[in-house]
Amino acid sequence: MNLINLFVSGVLSENIVLTKFLGICPFMGTSNKTKDAIGMSLAVTIVTTLSSIITYLLYNYVLVPTNSVYLKTIMFIFVIACMVQILLIIIKNKFKKLYQSLGIYLPLITTNCAVLGITLLNVNSGYSFMQMLVYTLSSCLGFSIVLCIFSSIRENLSEDIPKSFKGYPIAFITAGIMALIFGRLI
Amino acid sequence: MGPFIKSSNKTSRMMFNLLIALTPIILFTVYKHGYIPYTHGQVDVFGIFYPLLFVLIGSLTTFIIELLYYLIIKRTDEFKTSYGFFPGLFLALILPIKTPIYVLLVGCLVASLSKIVFGGFGRNIFNPALIGYIFVVATFSFVFSTSYYEVDTVSKATPLTNASMVSGIGTYDELVKPYGDLLDFFIGTTPGSLAETSTLLCLLAFIYLTCTKTIKWRISLSYISTVFLITFGISRLLGVGLYYPLFHILSGGLVFGAVFMATDPVTSAATTTGQIFQGILLGILTCILRFTTTEGVATSILIMNMFVFILDKMGSRVRFNSYACLPWVVLVCFMIIVSMFVLASKKRVVAEKDPNFNIVNKEVTDNKTIYTATQKGYGGNIKADVVIENGKIVSVEIISHNETKDRYQSVTDANYINKLIEGQDNLKNVDTVSGATVTSTSLRKLLINVMEDFH
Amino acid sequence: MKSFLKDNPIFALSLGLCSALAVTTTFEKAYMMGLSVLFVLLFSNIFVSLIRKHVSTSIQIPVFILIIGTFVTILSLLLERFMPSLYDSLGVYLSLITVNCIVLGRALAFASKNSVGKSIADAFKIGIGYTIAMMLIGLVRELFGSNTLTFMNDISALTGYRLVFKNVLPFSLSILATPAGAFITIGILTAIFNFIRSKYESN
Numbered sequence: 098m099n100l101i102n103l104f105v106s107g108v109l110s111e112n113i114v115l116t117k118f119l120g121i122c123p124f125m126g127t128s129n130k131t132k133d134a135i136g137m138s139l140a141v142t143i144v145t146t147l148s149s150i151i152t153y154l155l156y157n158y159v160l161v162p163t164n165s166v167y168l169k170t171i172m173f174i175f176v177i178a179c180m181v182q183i184l185l186i187i188i189k190n191k192f193k194k195l196y197q198s199l200g201i202y203l204p205l206i207t208t209n210c211a212v213l214g215i216t217l218l219n220v221n222s223g224y225s226f227m228q229m230l231v232y233t234l235s236s237c238l239g240f241s242i243v244l245c246i247f248s249s250i251r252e253n254l255s256e257d258i259p260k261s262f263k264g265y266p267i268a269f270i271t272a273g274i275m276a277l278i279f280g281r282l283i
Numbered sequence: 284m285g286p287f288i289k290s291s292n293k294t295s296r297m298m299f300n301l302l303i304a305l306t307p308i309i310l311f312t313v314y315k316h317g318y319i320p321y322t323h324g325q326v327d328v329f330g331i332f333y334p335l336l337f338v339l340i341g342s343l344t345t346f347i348i349e350l351l352y353y354l355i356i357k358r359t360d361e362f363k364t365s366y367g368f369f370p371g372l373f374l375a376l377i378l379p380i381k382t383p384i385y386v387l388l389v390g391c392l393v394a395s396l397s398k399i400v401f402g403g404f405g406r407n408i409f410n411p412a413l414i415g416y417i418f419v420v421a422t423f424s425f426v427f428s429t430s431y432y433e434v435d436t437v438s439k440a441t442p443l444t445n446a447s448m449v450s451g452i453g454t455y456d457e458l459v460k461p462y463g464d465l466l467d468f469f470i471g472t473t474p475g476s477l478a479e480t481s482t483l484l485c486l487l488a489f490i491y492l493t494c495t496k497t498i499k500w501r502i503s504l505s506y507i508s509t510v511f512l513i514t515f516g517i518s519r520l521l522g523v524g525l526y527y528p529l530f531h532i533l534s535g536g537l538v539f540g541a542v543f544m545a546t547d548p549v550t551s552a553a554t555t556t557g558q559i560f561q562g563i564l565l566g567i568l569t570c571i572l573r574f575t576t577t578e579g580v581a582t583s584i585l586i587m588n589m590f591v592f593i594l595d596k597m598g599s600r601v602r603f604n605s606y607a608c609l610p611w612v613v614l615v616c617f618m619i620i621v622s623m624f625v626l627a628s629k630k631r632v633v634a635e636k637d638p639n640f641n642i643v644n645k646e647v648t649d650n651k652t653i654y655t656a657t658q659k660g661y662g663g664n665i666k667a668d669v670v671i672e673n674g675k676i677v678s679v680e681i682i683s684h685n686e687t688k689d690r691y692q693s694v695t696d697a698n699y700i701n702k703l704i705e706g707q708d709n710l711k712n713v714d715t716v717s718g719a720t721v722t723s724t725s726l727r728k729l730l731i732n733v734m735e736d737f738h
Numbered sequence: 739m740k741s742f743l744k745d746n747p748i749f750a751l752s753l754g755l756c757s758a759l760a761v762t763t764t765f766e767k768a769y770m771m772g773l774s775v776l777f778v779l780l781f782s783n784i785f786v787s788l789i790r791k792h793v794s795t796s797i798q799i800p801v802f803i804l805i806i807g808t809f810v811t812i813l814s815l816l817l818e819r820f821m822p823s824l825y826d827s828l829g830v831y832l833s834l835i836t837v838n839c840i841v842l843g844r845a846l847a848f849a850s851k852n853s854v855g856k857s858i859a860d861a862f863k864i865g866i867g868y869t870i871a872m873m874l875i876g877l878v879r880e881l882f883g884s885n886t887l888t889f890m891n892d893i894s895a896l897t898g899y900r901l902v903f904k905n906v907l908p909f910s911l912s913i914l915a916t917p918a919g920a921f922i923t924i925g926i927l928t929a930i931f932n933f934i935r936s937k938y939e940s941n
Binding site for chain 1: 752753755756759760800803804807808814815829830833836837838842913916918919920924925926929930932933
Binding site for chain 2: 245246250254256257258259271275277280281282
C-alpha cells in the first residue's frame with residue numbers, strides 16, 4: 098500500500114477523531130480558543146510520534162521475540178507516561194517560553210486515547226517502520242486539522258442554541274456533521 | 284453573531300431578490316420536467332406542474348417545521364425573520380426529479396433541524412439545504428442512480444457520472460456528444476437535478492443578484508474562475524481542446540452551487556479577501572473531488588463552511604494595498620498549479636486490475652445487483668454470489684471452493700463473512716482469520732474487487 | 739435514579755466517549771464493553787483502595803494506570819481465550835479501557851480516599867450507570883441503523899446460544915451505523931438526557 102495513499106487516508110478518510118473516535122476528550126473539552134487548539138495538537142504530535150517510534154521498536158524487538166505480546170498495553174502506557182514526564186522536564190528547564198504555552202497540556206496527554214490508540218494500531222496493523230511513521234504523522238495531522246476547525250467553529254456558536262443542546266450535545270452534532278462531510282472525501 | 288447582514292429590512296429585500304432570481308429557473312424546470320413529458324404523452328395536464336409541486340412541498344415542509352419549533356418555544360416574533368422556506372426550497376431544487384416524496388420530506392426535516400439546532404436563522408454554521416442533501420446521499424443513495432434522472436422522458440446518467448466511467452481524460456465524443464453539444468449544456472437540456480442544469484439561467488440570476496447587491500459575487504466569480512483555470516491547465520497539459528474546461532464549468536451544478544449555495548449570507552465569509560479565498564479553495568476542492576468521487580460541489584461548499592471563520596480571520600489581516608498580500612497570492616497560485624499537476628497525473632494512470640479476480644455473471648435490477656465472481660484462494664478459485672442492494676452488500680454466498688476443510692471451517696467459525704459485510708465500508712481493515720489467512724484474504728479481496736466494479 | 743441522572747459518566751459527565759462511540763454499533767458489543775469496564779473498574783477500585791495508604795500523591799497517576807493496565811490485560815486475555823470473536827470485534831478499544839477517563843477518574847477521586855467496601859459500591863454504581871448508557875446507545879444505533887438486534891452472537895462461544903433479531907423495523911437509517919451517526923446519536927441522546935434532567939431538577 099503506497100505511502101501517499103496511507104498518508105491521505107490517515108488525514109481524511111480515516112481521520113482518527115472522526116472515524117476512530119480517538120482523542121475525543123481533548124476534542125470536546127478544549128477551551129474554545131483556537132490558540133489552545135494549536136498548542137494541544139502540537140503537544141499531541143510530539144508525544145505520539147516519539148512514543149510510536151519507541152513502542153514500535155519495543156514491540157518488534159523485545160515483546161515479540163520473547164512471546165510476551167500480551168504485555169503490550171502495560172508497556173506502551175508506561176512508555177507514554179515516561180515520555181510525557183521526560184518531555185515535561187526538558188521543556189520546563191530549557192524552553193521556558195514553550196512551557197508556558199504547551200506545558201499544561203502535557204500531563205493530560207498521558208490519558209489521551211489518541212496516543213495509546215495510535216501506538217496500538219501501529220503494531221496491530223503490522224506496518225513496516227516507514228509505514229508506521231507515515232501513519233502516525235498523518236493521524237496527528239488529521240487530529241490537528243480537525244481540532245483547529247472544531248475550536249474555530251465552537252468559538253462562533255451562538256447563544257441561541259436550544260437549552261438542552263448547549264455544551265456537549267451541540268459539540269457532538271457538529272462533530273457528526275464534520276464526520277459526515279469528511280466521510281465523503283477520499 | 285455570524286457573518287451576515289444586520290438590518291432586517293435589507294435581509295427581507297435580499298430574500299425577495301433571491302426568489303425573483305430563482306423564478307426563471309423554476310419555470311424552466313416546469314418546462315423541462317413537466318411540459319416536455321406532457322408533449323410526449325407521459326403525464327397528464329396536472330403532471331406539468333409536478334416540479335412546481337415538488338418545490339412547494341419542500342419549501343412548505345421546512346416552513347412548517349420551523350413554525351412548529353418557534354411555536355413550541357414561544358418565540359414567534361423570531362419566526363418572522365427566519366425565512367424557513369429557503370432550506371427546503373433549495374433542497375428540492377438540488378434533488379433529482381424522480382425523488383420519492385418521503386425522501387424529500389426526510390431531507391427537509393434534517394435540513395430544518397440542522398438550522399434550528401444551531402440557534403436558527405443567522406446562526407447556523409452549515410448550509411442547511413446541503414446538510415439535508417448530504418443526509419439523503421448517505422441514507423437514500425439509490426435516489427442518485429441513473430433511473431431517477433430524466434430528460435426527454437428518458438433516463439440517462441448525468442454528465443458527470445458518464446464522465447467518471449470514461450477512462451483517461453475523455454474526448455469530446457465521450458463527454459459532450461451523448462448529450463448534444465455544449466449549447467445543450469449551456470441551456471440546460473441535460474440530465475441533472477431540478478435546478479442545476481441551466482447554466483444560462485444561473486448566469487442571468489448571477490447578474491441580477493450582483494446588480495442588486497444581494498449576493499457575495501466575489502465568491503461565485505473566484506469559484507468558477509478557479510475551476511476553469513484548473514481544468515484549462517489540465518487540458519493544456521494533456522493536449523485536449525477547450526471543450527474540456529467548458530464541460531466542467533457547465534456540468535454538475537457548478538454554476539448553481541456557486542451562485543446560490545456558496546454565497547449563502549449566513550455561512551459564507553464576510554471579509555472581501557476571505558470571500559476570494561473561499562472561492563479559490565472551493566474551486567480547488569471541487570476539482571479534486573470531481574476526479575476522485577463523482578460529486579464535488581456540495582461537499583466542497585460544506586467543507587468551506589467549516590473554514591469560514593478561519594478565512595475571515597485571515598481576511599481581516601490582509602489589505603490589498605500592502606505588500607503583505609504577496610505571499611498569499613504566491614501561495615494561491617502555487618496551490619492551483621499543484622492541483623493541476625496532481626489531477627493531470629491521476630488521469631494518466633489506468634486502474635490496475637487484479638488478475639486473480641474474475642466476474643462470471645452480473646445481474647442488475649432496480650436497486651439490486653447480483654455478482655457471481657471468482658477469486659483465487661489457497662487451493663483454487665473461490666466462487667461466490669454477492670448481492671448488493673441500494674449500494675450495500677447484503678449477502679455473500681459461497682458456491683464452490685477448493686480450500687482445505689480446516690481452513691474453510693476456521694473461516695466459517697469466525698463468522699468471517701458477516702464480519703466482512705459488517706465492515707464493508709472499510710473492507711481493507713477487516714482483520715483476517717488466523718490460521719486461514721490466505722482464504723480469508725481472498726474472500727476479502729473478492730468483496731473489494733466486486734465493490735470496485737460496482738462503483 | 740437521581741445519581742443516574744447526575745453522575746452518569748456518558749451523558750452527564752461526557753467521559754469515556756471513545757468506546758461509547760466506537761463499539762456501540764451492536765447492542766451486544768455495547769453491553770459487553772459496559773461489563774468489561776465494570777470488571778476493570780471493580781478490581782482496580784478494590785486494589786487501589788487496598789494500597790491507598792502506601793502511595794504518595796505525586797506518583798498516584800502512573801501507579802494507578804499500571805494497576806488498571808494489569809486488569810485490562812487480564813480481561814483481554816480472558817476474552818481472547820473464551821470469546822475470541824468478541825475480542826476481535828472490540829479490537830483496540832478493549833485495551834483503551836486503560837486510559838478510559840472514568841476508570842482512572844474514579845480511582846483518583848474515590849478509591850484512593852475511601853475504604854474497600856465503599857469503593858466496591860462506587861464501582862458498581864458508576865459501572866452499571868455506564869453499562870445502561872452504553873446499552874441505550876447501542877440499542878438505538880443497532881435497531882434504527884442496521885435494523886437488527888443482537889443479544890447474543892459473539893459471546894455464543896461461551897454461552898452456546900445465539901439470539902439475533904433481523905429486520906425488526908420496516909425501515910433503517912443506515913447513517914446511524916456510521917461514525918457520523920455515532921456522534922449524532924450521542925448528541926441527541928445527551929440533549930434528551932439534559933432535558934429530562936432539567937425537568938427533574940425543576941420539580
